[in-house]
Amino acid sequence: MSTQKTSPAVDPSVTTIPADLIGSGQEGSLGDQVRAYFQRLRSGDMGALPAVGGFVVLTILFSFLSPFFLTERNFANLLTQAATLVMLGMALVFVLLLGEIDLSAGVTSGMTMALFIVLVNVNGVPWILALLVAFAVGILTGTFIGFFVARVGIPSFVVTLGLFLGYQGITLWIIGAGGLYRVQIPEITAIQNSNMPVWAGWAMLGVILAVSAATSFWDRARRRRAGVANRTIALVWIKLGVIAVVGGAAIAILSRNRGQSVGVVEGVPIVVPIVLVILWIGTFVLDRTKYGRYLYAIGGNAEAARRSGVKVMLIRWTAFICCSTLAVVSGLFSISKVGSVDAAAGREIVLSGVAAAVVGGVSLFGGRGRLLHAAIGALVIAVITNGLGLLNLPAGVNLVVTGSVLILAATVDAISRVRAGGSVLRT
Amino acid sequence: MSTQKTSPAVDPSVTTIPADLIGSGQEGSLGDQVRAYFQRLRSGDMGALPAVGGFVVLTILFSFLSPFFLTERNFANLLTQAATLVMLGMALVFVLLLGEIDLSAGVTSGMTMALFIVLVNVNGVPWILALLVAFAVGILTGTFIGFFVARVGIPSFVVTLGLFLGYQGITLWIIGAGGLYRVQIPEITAIQNSNMPVWAGWAMLGVILAVSAATSFWDRARRRRAGVANRTIALVWIKLGVIAVVGGAAIAILSRNRGQSVGVVEGVPIVVPIVLVILWIGTFVLDRTKYGRYLYAIGGNAEAARRSGVKVMLIRWTAFICCSTLAVVSGLFSISKVGSVDAAAGREIVLSGVAAAVVGGVSLFGGRGRLLHAAIGALVIAVITNGLGLLNLPAGVNLVVTGSVLILAATVDAISRVRAGGSVLRT
Amino acid sequence: ACSSGGSGGETDGGGGEAATRACVILPDAASSPRWENFDRKYLEEGLDAAGFESDIQNAQGDVNKYATIADQQLSQGCGVMLLVDYNGAGAAVAEKAKAEGIPVIAYDRPIEGVDYYVSFDNVEVGRLEGQSIVDGLATAGKDPASAVVVYMGGDPSDGNAKMFHDGAVEVMEAAGISPAAEPPGVWDGEKSATNFEQALTSLGGKVDAVWVANDTNAAGVITILDKNGLVVPVSGQDASIAGLQNVLLGKQTATVYKPVKLEADAAVELAVALLEGESPTADQELEDGTPYVAVTPQLVGPEQVVDVVDAGDADPAELCQGEVQAKCGEYGIQ
Amino acid sequence: MDASRDGAGTPIIELEGVVKSFGPVSVLKGVDLKAYPGKVTALVGDNGAGKSTLIKGLAGVQPYDDGVVRFDGEPVNLHTPRDASRLGIEVVYQDLALCDNLDIVQNMFLGREETEFGTFDEGRMERDASDTLRSLSVRTVKSVRQKVSSLSGGQRQTVAIARAVLKKARLVILDEPTAALGVAQTEQVLHLVQRLAEQGVAVIIISHNLADVFEVADYISVLYLGQMVASLDADQTTRDDVVGYITGAKTPQGASA
Amino acid sequence: MDASRDGAGTPIIELEGVVKSFGPVSVLKGVDLKAYPGKVTALVGDNGAGKSTLIKGLAGVQPYDDGVVRFDGEPVNLHTPRDASRLGIEVVYQDLALCDNLDIVQNMFLGREETEFGTFDEGRMERDASDTLRSLSVRTVKSVRQKVSSLSGGQRQTVAIARAVLKKARLVILDEPTAALGVAQTEQVLHLVQRLAEQGVAVIIISHNLADVFEVADYISVLYLGQMVASLDADQTTRDDVVGYITGAKTPQGASA
Numbered sequence A, B: 001m002s003t004q005k006t007s008p009a010v011d012p013s014v015t016t017i018p019a020d021l022i023g024s025g026q027e028g029s030l031g032d033q034v035r036a037y038f039q040r041l042r043s044g045d046m047g048a049l050p051a052v053g054g055f056v057v058l059t060i061l062f063s064f065l066s067p068f069f070l071t072e073r074n075f076a077n078l079l080t081q082a083a084t085l086v087m088l089g090m091a092l093v094f095v096l097l098l099g100e101i102d103l104s105a106g107v108t109s110g111m112t113m114a115l116f117i118v119l120v121n122v123n124g125v126p127w128i129l130a131l132l133v134a135f136a137v138g139i140l141t142g143t144f145i146g147f148f149v150a151r152v153g154i155p156s157f158v159v160t161l162g163l164f165l166g167y168q169g170i171t172l173w174i175i176g177a178g179g180l181y182r183v184q185i186p187e188i189t190a191i192q193n194s195n196m197p198v199w200a201g202w203a204m205l206g207v208i209l210a211v212s213a214a215t216s217f218w219d220r221a222r223r224r225r226a227g228v229a230n231r232t233i234a235l236v237w238i239k240l241g242v243i244a245v246v247g248g249a250a251i252a253i254l255s256r257n258r259g260q261s262v263g264v265v266e267g268v269p270i271v272v273p274i275v276l277v278i279l280w281i282g283t284f285v286l287d288r289t290k291y292g293r294y295l296y297a298i299g300g301n302a303e304a305a306r307r308s309g310v311k312v313m314l315i316r317w318t319a320f321i322c323c324s325t326l327a328v329v330s331g332l333f334s335i336s337k338v339g340s341v342d343a344a345a346g347r348e349i350v351l352s353g354v355a356a357a358v359v360g361g362v363s364l365f366g367g368r369g370r371l372l373h374a375a376i377g378a379l380v381i382a383v384i385t386n387g388l389g390l391l392n393l394p395a396g397v398n399l400v401v402t403g404s405v406l407i408l409a410a411t412v413d414a415i416s417r418v419r420a421g422g423s424v425l426r427t
Numbered sequence C: 001a002c003s004s005g006g007s008g009g010e011t012d013g014g015g016g017e018a019a020t021r022a023c024v025i026l027p028d029a030a031s032s033p034r035w036e037n038f039d040r041k042y043l044e045e046g047l048d049a050a051g052f053e054s055d056i057q058n059a060q061g062d063v064n065k066y067a068t069i070a071d072q073q074l075s076q077g078c079g080v081m082l083l084v085d086y087n088g089a090g091a092a093v094a095e096k097a098k099a100e101g102i103p104v105i106a107y108d109r110p111i112e113g114v115d116y117y118v119s120f121d122n123v124e125v126g127r128l129e130g131q132s133i134v135d136g137l138a139t140a141g142k143d144p145a146s147a148v149v150v151y152m153g154g155d156p157s158d159g160n161a162k163m164f165h166d167g168a169v170e171v172m173e174a175a176g177i178s179p180a181a182e183p184p185g186v187w188d189g190e191k192s193a194t195n196f197e198q199a200l201t202s203l204g205g206k207v208d209a210v211w212v213a214n215d216t217n218a219a220g221v222i223t224i225l226d227k228n229g230l231v232v233p234v235s236g237q238d239a240s241i242a243g244l245q246n247v248l249l250g251k252q253t254a255t256v257y258k259p260v261k262l263e264a265d266a267a268v269e270l271a272v273a274l275l276e277g278e279s280p281t282a283d284q285e286l287e288d289g290t291p292y293v294a295v296t297p298q299l300v301g302p303e304q305v306v307d308v309v310d311a312g313d314a315d316p317a318e319l320c321q322g323e324v325q326a327k328c329g330e331y332g333i334q
Numbered sequence D, E: 001m002d003a004s005r006d007g008a009g010t011p012i013i014e015l016e017g018v019v020k021s022f023g024p025v026s027v028l029k030g031v032d033l034k035a036y037p038g039k040v041t042a043l044v045g046d047n048g049a050g051k052s053t054l055i056k057g058l059a060g061v062q063p064y065d066d067g068v069v070r071f072d073g074e075p076v077n078l079h080t081p082r083d084a085s086r087l088g089i090e091v092v093y094q095d096l097a098l099c100d101n102l103d104i105v106q107n108m109f110l111g112r113e114e115t116e117f118g119t120f121d122e123g124r125m126e127r128d129a130s131d132t133l134r135s136l137s138v139r140t141v142k143s144v145r146q147k148v149s150s151l152s153g154g155q156r157q158t159v160a161i162a163r164a165v166l167k168k169a170r171l172v173i174l175d176e177p178t179a180a181l182g183v184a185q186t187e188q189v190l191h192l193v194q195r196l197a198e199q200g201v202a203v204i205i206i207s208h209n210l211a212d213v214f215e216v217a218d219y220i221s222v223l224y225l226g227q228m229v230a231s232l233d234a235d236q237t238t239r240d241d242v243v244g245y246i247t248g249a250k251t252p253q254g255a256s257a
């Protein structure tokens, strides 16, 4: 029996309370579960739902405004255009969960990419090696920030603002006389500009379904072994069904020829599986490992976490490393999309990254949010740019509309949370 | 007797504890007070002291690096150069105290100034009237942000980021693409470019001393009337003495002719008394009125404030109005210094404003900080730019040095707080 | 920090030692690599060679910093000021300098109330860009009037972006071209790529030419064109490495080359004359009577890339990388 | 039982059929409660029975979903804490709700600062604060200007109580006021409760300590799983009876109104 | 008195001359304390006497400024909570210290999660958590997956206690564990304390409720203004004696080592 670790001081037999009084919320039929889900929603625990709602509203809006919005081609556009911001938003989640911020995430991606390209183009370093150097510098950057925030105790806003300035200087120095370098590595260019063969897209869906089913059943088996209730199995089938239908639809759309000019363009853009894999690994770490749990705990109550024996300093420190490292990936997506690197690379994007996370439902004060939320938030922001890009508006109007839609999307979020019984502070 | 409001349930006579057991920390001789002050410092309650330390260190450093740093002229330069950031930092304190942020403060100043100048230059509106319009728009801006943050409940980061984008668009529309308007109003130009007569500088010092003495003695009289201890009167004299000596020295320096070529340049720059008056009024409101007290209370524990009957929503809302309004003042200082307004006005400065406040000791999480702290933090950041401006460094190096010095200044702050027994979370 | 070399000639302002310093303010480091990489170098070298001290600083795209730098330079004393305007901040500085009796040269961008103006003509740069589009269309055998041309300008809050735009439009309009789409202007490769991708989508994937304001934006546009297997006329400026490579590869029709050295040398010559107390003249005048030393920009197609290399403004080792190597041989670049 | 109460006059506050749920969880399922001027009403019940939720509704902090609240016989709306304090209701919350960044005086006077010409009369507030604290037998607080964050658990609780009795109220509600208090301080608080009642203030006190409850209470109301299962006269019942109601061993009789 | 203790074997933990101050405020002025395996040591004292500060030092949360701590007779350094938990010291803090954004299971297992192949074994944790909670007589918690922020005061306290007794410890320290608990729950916790002692665990319990103290404690140590004024055998002293020491009415005798 595996209870031996539980303190023997606890003697369940002395109590008169029936053993099943304290449940885990997993009991009950499908109907109970669905009801419980809606009750959770009503009580304000909405997750990314408002952001999804915002996304849907924007989609409907833009599809009325432009006949090109709901085309296969634009769908592929959206995915590749959003990739950079999705990655950056996901990177920032690691520090936002702690209630910290990384204003330098953008310039970190810019600086490491400048280094990468200059190493390849000017110094003739093999690109794989140069990429490793770029990642190493990204990790070092996170280590540097983490040191000052977690060890020395400077507010992350100040440290990363300092780095935001400093890295602009370093990028300027790296880029030097050339000013602007072309990305001439086919593998890098392919990330955002090439597509997987059509069969590979379907294969990917198969893998996703298989992994999803495997983890679900493993979880159920473990719970059964521990003797606690499992959710009704119908939910697993429903989940797999939804993935199959939604994913299948997306892949079907992307598998059609979307070439408008010469040649056939079809298949899932290569960047998509990369993002999905990182999202899956990151979510796994945040949800199922001690590291992730401790991130949430520190964000919720750092002192409580410390008293529970969590290595608060170490976790904080490494969160910045995760952030900087994923920021390098986002830089990679960016240069693949742009095809060149200049001295201003990455300067503008970081506030959008934070906004993406916040719009998706990640709390700036720490302790609440998931990677998927940031990804969905980034999609919302990307769809604004994408849709407006089809409308050919003057720059000023475009800015005003972008700002307004951002506030509007957040309003949808805020109001749905309040309706659901959220904030009591509005007095 | 004025106790009648106290609940009669409280009957001090039933207790055997001597009446003077609970003090107010104001008892004791000069020596006791000084000792208590140093103990407060040791226990981590350092206020702006680390920032002042950073300022002194930077001053010493730069005076070694450039013979021009410690000149009368450069001292006057520093004051006028810092004015914009000082105002913006002070503006942001109002929202930072609540744990909120206003990313749009910079573009609010830019947009209102664009409006102001276009009204004057293009539409021929009298400048006083145009200025009133600019302030009205500033107040409206704060009302708008406050509505969404306090009433609707959107995170201020998102609202003000949306506004940050939107106002860039509006400025563009007001100014027109590539547009540029010169400031041709002598009164506005004078703020940053003219000086008070020498006698007026000394008169200002007199007024400061008089006001300072008056409030001190009024406070003492009220405390005496209430029958509680007063700090030893020596402290009042010391305070007045310090003001007289430091202020006197500053005014003496500014009263010398610092013109290098044609003409005499002397006197306190006009912007200085404006900043001082706003600083004094703001500090008065924050320290001595209910409004200020409630800002701190909400920043410390919004729910506790609400339960105490504080109108949390209203206070939050108005804090954004204060911020936007003072941001307009900072815009005024900026155009007076720069002499023109363009479509990008105010886009860059806001992060520096927040950094100024944080470096000065204002907490990003609310509840801690004073206007003076932000002002001193802004001086630290301004002295970096000022000193580096004398050193003739390439842009890249300049950026790197600025970033590093910023982190260094914050490190001084963090370490002095830890030494003093601060953070216990570094495990 | 201050040395006193030079002839110490008297100008109408500044005291003694200060009169030997030339104070330069560059606008930013982001909109173009030229300021930090070339202007700084050539100006410094030129002034040094003439025996004068130079104080060159960059406002990093911040008008407040611009004013601060000016203060700091003036408090050390200047014999002449060479200002590259940034969003209008130059005018107030010029006024201040003149109040101290210091002659002011507006460099590359016009500033109200200065003594001299040395520049490439930014409107001319735009015209050349427009010309390259018109020529490109002609080569491709497209009728300008019916051609689908997308306009990709620079950040509209930047005054120069407007000049490039005006020049280009002037030429293209004359040729009968009208914009099929004109997304919001930016100085940002990524945004430019996204904006162009969306414009292209909304044009049903059909485009005949893209007017782009600079090489950075052009690089983003070209990536999208590549992705769609399109090769159409694309303009640009700055003669950056990537721009030149794109030109050699035939992905970009031409880039406008502004030989910084020419402009810098003209400015140095003028500054030295002023520092030595002379009152130099110029062959041209602006409308308001300011003497104007004009330097001509040059359109660089594949054949002219070699000129840029010869002028030392591009390193052939950096240029002739990967797929470009073959082209370098073709166009005689080593 | 009701007869004896009618002797106490009309209730100052009267709850009827009060209902409150948090999302799926229904916490109060139709609760009635009365409190009389000059009387101490104890509210007892198991952990999680809904006592704090009940009084948070009275304080306007978490308004009820349904039910009638009568104050002095008039139906009133308690939607915000300001509504409650306007009626003269003062509350000590179980979770204390102090601003850690403010000092003792600032916390005690939060929302009711003494001013003179719009500016604080700090001296007067200091004096009143220290008078009130002293009457609560606080011994280890050195200065009323100490930050609340540096206080011990009991000291914080004393500050919260002092805050509630600082101004004359008509109804004082204390949610486990003595939980963290020492022996002497507990005694002082119980005295204080009695003094308040003598002055005609209505007091509602929540406590798990039945000894304390029987010492001060005139009436005892027992909440069990969100329902009021008993309203008893303190001098006509026993500790065992009350424990029976609390644990659910005894079931409600007719007396549960 | 010491004779009777020697019978209890060597102390598992022994503090000698422990000193702690916060800036100007000297809170612990040279305190000695011993706790023996299988025995319950009660720590009592007035509000602000320094009890919580004393045990926070033992927990490594706020290290002492000076003094010696011996564990099993060996001097040890307690600089972080990890040092303490490595020695088998489990603590229930007065201010509870739970993460509001996590649920009950997550809080109870924080820092000691059950894993399998590096990933959480949620089922096992759920089961252990609900077993432990049930043994503490928790009645109103519906699900162990409830967020801690939605718990009542007593429920939170129960979770904190359950957390401390979940794993076998050598020394369990409880800072006012029953302050917010109902009658039945208090009883269960006192049982629990006795069961722990029977199993040879050393227990230090802080409480203002002297009835509870006398029910479970073997030894009673009294802290007065940062000094240990008495260390008594519970069965050789009386409530009045202890109250005398707490309030300072009685002054320390020779026995205060």
Ligand SMILES: Nc1ncnc2c1ncn2[C@@H]1O[C@H](COP(=O)(O)OP(=O)(O)OP(=O)(O)O)[C@@H](O)[C@H]1O
Binding pocket: D022, D025, D027, D045, D046, D047, D048, D049, D050, D051, D052, D053, D054, D094, E140, E141, E149, E150, E151, E152, E153, E154, E155, E180, E182
């Ligand atoms: N915000 C909330 N969301 C969901 N459930 C809540 C919330 N607040 C309280 N509850 C639940 O309501 C029930 C009653 O809580 P309440 O705090 O009123 O209990 P109490 O009687 O004061 O208990 P205690 O004696 O422990 O203080 C508890 O079961 C608690 O879990």
Ligand SMILES: Nc1ncnc2c1ncn2[C@@H]1O[C@H](COP(=O)(O)OP(=O)(O)OP(=O)(O)O)[C@@H](O)[C@H]1O
Binding pocket: D140, D141, D149, D150, D151, D152, D153, D154, D155, D180, D182, E022, E025, E027, E045, E046, E047, E048, E049, E050, E051, E052, E053, E054, E094
């Ligand atoms: N961080 C701190 N800064 C300054 N003083 C402090 C700090 N923490 C505690 N104190 C002071 O130390 C003294 C002892 O506090 P402690 O919390 O140990 O008391 P306690 O005996 O646990 O009291 P209680 O019974 O009220 O919980 C108190 O007077 C308190 O004001």
Ligand SMILES: [Mg+2]
Binding pocket: D051, D052, D053, D094, D175, E152, E153, E154
């Ligand atoms: Mg309660």
Ligand SMILES: [Mg+2]
Binding pocket: D152, D153, D154, E051, E052, E053, E094, E175
């Ligand atoms: Mg305590």
